[in-house]
Amino acid sequence: MNVVTNENLGLALLLPLLAGLATAVGSLLGIFLRKPNARFMAITLGFSAGVMIYVSFAELLQEGISAVGFIPANLSFFGGLLLMLGVDALTPHQYLAEHHKIGQRPRNGELLRAGVFCAIGIAIHNFPEGMATFAGTLQDPALGIAIATAIAIHNIPEGLAISVPVYAATGSRRKAFWWSVFSGLAEPVGALLAALVLQPFLNDTVLGYVLAAVGGIMVFVSLDELVPIAKSYDREHDAILGGIMGMAVMAISIWLLS
Numbered sequence: 001m002n003v004v005t006n007e008n009l010g011l012a013l014l015l016p017l018l019a020g021l022a023t024a025v026g027s028l029l030g031i032f033l034r035k036p037n038a039r040f041m042a043i044t045l046g047f048s049a050g051v052m053i054y055v056s057f058a059e060l061l062q063e064g065i066s067a068v069g070f071i072p073a074n075l076s077f078f079g080g081l082l083l084m085l086g087v088d089a090l091t092p093h094q095y096l097a098e099h100h101k102i103g104q105r106p107r108n109g110e111l112l113r114a115g116v117f118c119a120i121g122i123a124i125h126n127f128p129e130g131m132a133t134f135a136g137t138l139q140d141p142a143l144g145i146a147i148a149t150a151i152a153i154h155n156i157p158e159g160l161a162i163s164v165p166v167y168a169a170t171g172s173r174r175k176a177f178w179w180s181v182f183s184g185l186a187e188p189v190g191a192l193l194a195a196l197v198l199q200p201f202l203n204d205t206v207l208g209y210v211l212a213a214v215g216g217i218m219v220f221v222s223l224d225e226l227v228p229i230a231k232s233y234d235r236e237h238d239a240i241l242g243g244i245m246g247m248a249v250m251a252i253s254i255w256l257l258s
Helices: 006-020 022-032 038-068 070-090 108-139 141-170 173-184 186-201 204-233 238-257
Strands: none
Touching (some): 006 022, 022 141, 038 238, 108 186
């Protein structure tokens, strides 16, 4: 495994910030542009899921096994899954479009509440994603970039999900934008906390456990959020096509960088 350097540390803090700010991109799409094409959403979300799933099994879990052994790494991996399951159970966040009936127009109070609750829930869910990007970047900057890119892609529709109801309820582009930014800033905060907590104790063994747990976190995010939402936009096989493309891109990049 790569030795942690101060240079990697700076990048490990920068990448979660950039990934988190992708919610602002989604916010701007919701405020100023028309709703993105359904096929585009299905393919890009599927692509993000493919990247995260492939990285989790081909890189993160394998690095954990190499560092601490098969059973400890897998225990850490499933610990990451259970951690995210607990976070999801305690702070559910649902997109308004997932349960809103066609032809039934929600009231402004319902829209505002949906947008604010969505922002708070997504912020809490983004917190461990920032830690995941931080840990992956410490191990390998190229791996961190791949994780941050995948997270940024799926942060765009999250920003959209926040800004649309808030803007519709209040008529304020500023409020819609800043609620989306707030949710995204949880990513660098998570990375900063990971730096403060992990850095004094960080070595190859600790990093091995962390990377395996990060793999579990990313698999959960992919299966619980990205794949279902991608399928909700899917008319045929666009989501799985995007997933295959994401896995193929990661496989090729790993091969080229190895």
